[in-house]
Amino acid sequence: MSAKPITYFPAPRLARYCSQCGTPVVRRVPEGDNRERDVCDNCGAIHYQNPRVVVGTVPVWEGRILLCRRAIEPRYDTWTLPAGFMELGETTAQGATRETLEESGARVKLGGIYTIIDVPQVDQVHIYHLAEALGPELDPGPESLEARYYDEAEIPWDNLSFRTVVTTLRHYLEDRRRGGFGPHYYSLDTPH
Numbered sequence: 001m002s003a004k005p006i007t008y009f010p011a012p013r014l015a016r017y018c019s020q021c022g023t024p025v026v027r028r029v030p031e032g033d034n035r036e037r038d039v040c041d042n043c044g045a046i047h048y049q050n051p052r053v054v055v056g057t058v059p060v061w062e063g064r065i066l067l068c069r070r071a072i073e074p075r076y077d078t079w080t081l082p083a084g085f086m087e088l089g090e091t092t093a094q095g096a097t098r099e100t101l102e103e104s105g106a107r108v109k110l111g112g113i114y115t116i117i118d119v120p121q122v123d124q125v126h127i128y129h130l131a132e133a134l135g136p137e138l139d140p141g142p143e144s145l146e147a148r149y150y151d152e153a154e155i156p157w158d159n160l161s162f163r164t165v166v167t168t169l170r171h172y173l174e175d176r177r178r179g180g181f182g183p184h185y186y187s188l189d190t191p192h
Contacts (some may be wrong), residue, residue: 007126014038015067020045054164056083058172059108061133064149065169068103070147070161078161081128081168082106084143094147096129104147105139107131115168118187126164131180163188 015025018040027037028047032123038047040079058081059066067079068163093110100108111130118125133149140147150156152173167186173183 003163013152014049017048018043018045041178049123051123051125053086053092053095054083054124055086055092055099056081056126056128057096057100057108057131058114058128058168059100059104059106059109059131059133059148061106064101064151065151065155065172066104066106066133066138066147067155068140068144068147070143072143075161077145079165080161080178081157081165082147083126083128083130083165092096093129094129096127100131102141103144105137105141106147107134107137109134112183114182114184115164116185117164117167118189119164120187120189126162126168128164128168136146 014027015038017023017026021040021043023040023042025040025047027036028039029036029038033046038049039045040047047111062184066082068082069079070076072173082100082104083096084099086092088112090098092113097108097110100106108131111132113127114130115128116125136149139146160169167188168184171182171184
């Protein structure tokens with residue numbers, strides 16, 4: 001029996017108050033800009049909102065691909081590649097390595113960037129690195145119900161968490177059959 005998921009509340013994308021002085025902000029196009037922004041008319045701060053970057057890996061051990069079963073929302077109890085939001089002060093490589101360790105306990109040697117996927121409908125960019133697991137040992141953290149290595153024929157295609165995971169796995173398996181790997185760039189709002 002699975003543990004009850006933690007409720008998921010995405011961070012608000014619009015500010016109500018200025019983070020610099022606490023005054024209510026207004027939504028308008030600042031002088032010299034071309035988009036609406038949250039602007040503080042008291043101190044002049046402009047609160048820019050930019051896409052969030054998700055970083056992860058395609059970890060492989062002896063030909064099998066590592067997947068983690070999510071213990072958090074969104075998509076609780078579905079399988080995913082180890083990935084999560086990049087933190088301030090880290091590179092994409094550092095973030096991908098950290099997320100892999102946190103979610104699966106796997107230690108990996110990173111390869112190159114494999115997929116870069118624009119997900120404009122949720123203001124995100126997903127970046128997956130190829131990765132070689134340094135051993136079969138797994139010790140999933142609190143964001144994963146379990147982690148395991150899958151042979152291609154065992155991948156739970158009907159229970160994968162996100163389209164970026166599905167498309168990254170499909171590219172990986174196609175590239176492996178061809179004998180050469182990516183990189184791949186695409187947007188989820190366009191054919192790939």
